[in-house]
Amino acid sequence: MIHRYKGETHYLVAVDCIIFGFDGETLKILLIQRGFEPERGKWSLMGGFVKPEESLDEAANRILKKLTGLEGVYLEQLHAFGDPHRDPVERTISIAYFALIDIHKYQKQISEEYHAEWFPLNHIPELIFDHMEMVKLARRQLRYKASLHPILFELLPPKFTIPQLQNLYEGIYDTTFDKRNFSRKVLSTGLLIKQPDKDKSNSKKGAFYYKLDRKKYRANFQAFLRFVPNPDKLIH
Amino acid sequence: MIHRYKGETHYLVAVDCIIFGFDGETLKILLIQRGFEPERGKWSLMGGFVKPEESLDEAANRILKKLTGLEGVYLEQLHAFGDPHRDPVERTISIAYFALIDIHKYQKQISEEYHAEWFPLNHIPELIFDHMEMVKLARRQLRYKASLHPILFELLPPKFTIPQLQNLYEGIYDTTFDKRNFSRKVLSTGLLIKQPDKDKSNSKKGAFYYKLDRKKYRANFQAFLRFVPNPDKLIH
């Protein structure tokens, strides 16, 4: 280090994670009960301060792993929040990230020390600081992005059925789609590989499992895939 | 302030602005020649450190105004950059913003003390730190967003012609569009108000001026307006 910039103020920099999961019924986020002051006992997003030798992405991955035990999951920077008084203790700039995980891979025991719990998106408790704002923005971004790109597969297990997928979309947009049109659209992308076996947990007939073709998924991610009719009206 | 978080490292936090302008021919960004060490004399984005009592958005607006004299222009947070060694002097987290301005409103004299200059997007000089990365991301984001929402009006003067608008789109996507389809699409949104007078600088016949209907613009901003055919292939 040659020298330092003189006279400028330094701040704490944190990362907060909005972690989405889907249990087959509703879309949920993972919250923790703060174990330290201020606001001990209140609900909050999982977060942490950025360490001297890690990048922001690394910090987000570290924090996500600490709470869920998961690595290599979908994680995207959402927005930087920097209101001077957002944290009453001391000015902290927070970079919010949102993660999409397969809720079944989530290891409950790891997170018990944090008193973590899943909350349905329409029953979020009061949150500390500006975390509710972060959650709202993340939800908007998820709707927006999912209307254009096939990211919701990240919330499903490796094998899933088309009715499950449709349930997920319907849950996120709080609406219903025509199942014939939905399955035609989804299958026409060629992103899904049909499996020989069926999921019989929801019907006597059973629904075929599909797996995501990861190769085509990566190749076509940027392409606009519109599984969602009239997204304009739904993303707010 | 009750107390402080113990044992955590503090960092400098900066804001850097990617300022886009359109001169009727090509899309350009505004760069400055650094007047201080390190890297004095090298080209760089306009930036500055976040002050104790301002939010990130306020910092970005302040910096934009300092360089261009403009207020109330389109300004959007792009991404936070936080590699531990992105600034060799001292760890600095930078929040990048991108701005779209009417290049004609830009006051050259204000910026002379910064040695500011406009550079066409395909002739950007070498930049300090990770600023080139920021520029590339901003360009991608501009293409992406402009393919879905009518933001490019922000780059044009209050009165403009449809051929001018088409030129702008063609410049940004480095391609050409059919003018009949283009003008039909643009006019069908109802966003434009035809003026009685013409711009005769580009042809003998002259092209009618239009003004943006700001009310409808705000109301329809979220709606997906696709002036750009096959955006999939163009946004990279």
Next chain:
DNA sequence: GCAAAAGTGTTGGGATTACACCCATGG
């Protein structure tokens, strides 16, 4: 009167929507 840019209309194909019936099976 001609060059150069502005402006406008039609048509065919592909995509999207709306809609209804049969299938498989566990109970």
Next chain:
DNA sequence: CCATGGGTGTAATCCCAACACTTTTGC
């Protein structure tokens, strides 16, 4: 044997892309 959810086909419509000629006027 029947209730439940899974799976599929078709027709009407809309949207979009492709395409060519007329208009205006400064020189």
